[in-house]
């Protein structure tokens with residue numbers, strides 16, 4: 001028998017507005033109405049400004065470790081723009097721009113990185129999940145959320161985001177396999193920003209693209225220029241249409257670049273060349289759209305100046321809301337553990353300032369009981385004054 | 387002698403053992419060029435080459451599973467898990483394989499490997515970067531669990547782990563990575579796994595602790611006018627019950643302190659063993675100071691969760707009131 005071809009594939013790459021300003025009329029014309037384009041641009045500028053504010057907050061001790069989104073605004077924004085507002089968006093931590101487009105309050109994201117769980121209490125109508133810290137885990141939840149929606153007769157889909165690095169985790173592969181085999185409509189979006197902290201993406205995949213990860217699960221796969229908002233919108237339109245109409249998953253790789261350090265705890269100059277970063281600065285998703293809009297007389301310096309003033313004010317207000325929230329009470333972390341707090345936890349909460357743990361107060365000698373009563377009264381008074 | 391912090395002491399131990407033992411290899415996320423996110427493996431890839439110090443794909447199950455194979459194949463791998471919160475994906479490989487390989491093959495295959503893991507809270511880190519899961523692994527037969535509380539101990543215990551024929555989880559308390567320095571001999575020494583250290587001697591009460599909590603205990607002892615003995619367990623499993631029992635028989639009172647949650651924390655085991663070994667000498671019930679039975683809160687509240695010197699002091703007073 002001759003040798004035949006068992007399988008052959010090609011991955012299409014979508015680019016519409018390149019970094020030199022070349023615009024593909026055939027793909028791009030009418031894709032994003034001008035009024036929308038201006039709003040999308042404003043959203044990217046606002047997100048970038050907040051990113052810089054957050055960086056300074058961290059440096060001045062007002063925020064914990066923060067992962068900058070700088071350079072990746074067009075990826076999640078393109079998806080968020082295309083998705084229906086009631087589709088699930090199940091993200092990681094570099095998708096601020098898309099989340100804000102949906103209406104997620106900026107202070108929610110700020111509070112998370114300010115070490116406050118209240119930032120995770122995402123308002124339900126936004127159909128988004130809170131920031132995920134353990135990498136590669138959220139894609140399975142996206143599949144489950146969508147399956148539940150279908151079970152209840154809703155026709156929503158999910159879009160889930162993850163990095164090049166996270167696509168090495170076992171859970172990621174399980175999510176792809178489950179979604180394909182159980183026919184769950186999820187759009188998997190890999191943000192390939194070339195780095196996972198200091199690990200170059202070639203260590204996380206030896207294949208020429210991340211898009212082809214989807215092939216082995218029988219999914220249609222596309223790659224696009226993730227710094228080109230037109231390309232991310234176009235690619236998401238095709239992908240979302242496919243997934244919504246077939247009920248099947250598909251896979252998108254958005255090629256982008258992390259312009260900042262991994263987080264404020266990282267120093268990327270230890271492991272990557274300035275020349276590489278500089279080259280990517282020339283491919284910035286924001287300047288690209290601004291140049292395009294300027295050339296088309298949709299934008300000018302006066303508008304830019306007015307926008308900057310506006311976003312500075314808006315973002316300062318978001319910071320003020322995040323910082324202005326009441327300090328959590330010292331014992332807050334007990335109260336949200338279970339729907340009904342177990343009695344043992346209640347005792348731990350009530351005695352956290354007065355006793356060793358696990359010691360039944362009634363078993364203490366009288367002298368210690370008296371001291372504990374005093375301390376409990378003081379703690380209660382402090383709570384009342386709080 | 388050099389004046390080193392915990393990070394430098396571990397780095398030195400790795401260098402010296404790697405020079406002696408060509409079968410030691412280091413692997414993990416960002417441990418090569420970047421030297422690890424805490425810089426513990428700083429300079430090691432340059433020094434020993436990419437064959438012996440290499441970055442892996444981002445997958446903890448992969449890191450440990452590969453290491454188990456490396457160990458079964460005759461090497462001594464030293465995988466790093468970037469933070470204790472990411473042990474999750476590796477749990478299956480650690481507990482279903484590394485821990486059981488020797489016994490299920492009756493010694494035909496063994497897994498000599500040292501898993502390095504930054505552990506614990508107190509550094510204002512994000513979620514899942516501040517937990518204390520040591521008891522989970524102490525509860526898994528077949529594993530050894532070590533947690534140093536000082537640079538000197540860190541070096542001696544790590545060298546012992548790197549020469550151990552069985553899998554060792556070597557937890558590094560992040561809170562004291564750079565908190566202080568002490569004299570650490572350049573010369574070779576080991577501190578045996580399974581042996582505790584008496585940090586200070588006393589006759590009124592015994593405190594048993596490990597990891598970063600040892601520092602909080604020392605602060606409480608300094609403030610107290612009582613004669614308190616502090617035992618740093620150093621190894622959570624196999625633990626040095628002889629040292630604990632000897633001390634508690636002398637003092638008749640014991641407080642156990644750890645960051646991990648109370649219920650099924652390793653303090654539970656210590657308390658039960660004291661009941662078994664020292665019942666006739668006990669003057670008071672064993673008191674525990676631990677994390678609460680809640681999720682480790684985000685950093686705004688982490689200092690209210692973690693045991694501090696004040697809580698240790700209260701437990702000392704309670705214990706002495708009997």
Ligand SMILES: Cc1ncc(C[n+]2csc(CCOP(=O)(O)OP(=O)(O)O)c2C)c(N)n1
Nearest residue numbers: 094133134135163164165166195196197472
């Ligand atoms: C399971 C798990 N392992 C390790 C980490 C630590 N960590 C946080 S971000 C990161 C790199 C992520 O790279 P990638 O997925 O490409 O996303 P990017 O940060 O580039 O957006 C690592 C190793 C983690 N958060 N979760």
Ligand SMILES: [Mg+2]
Nearest residue numbers: 163164195196
């Ligand atoms: Mg990445």
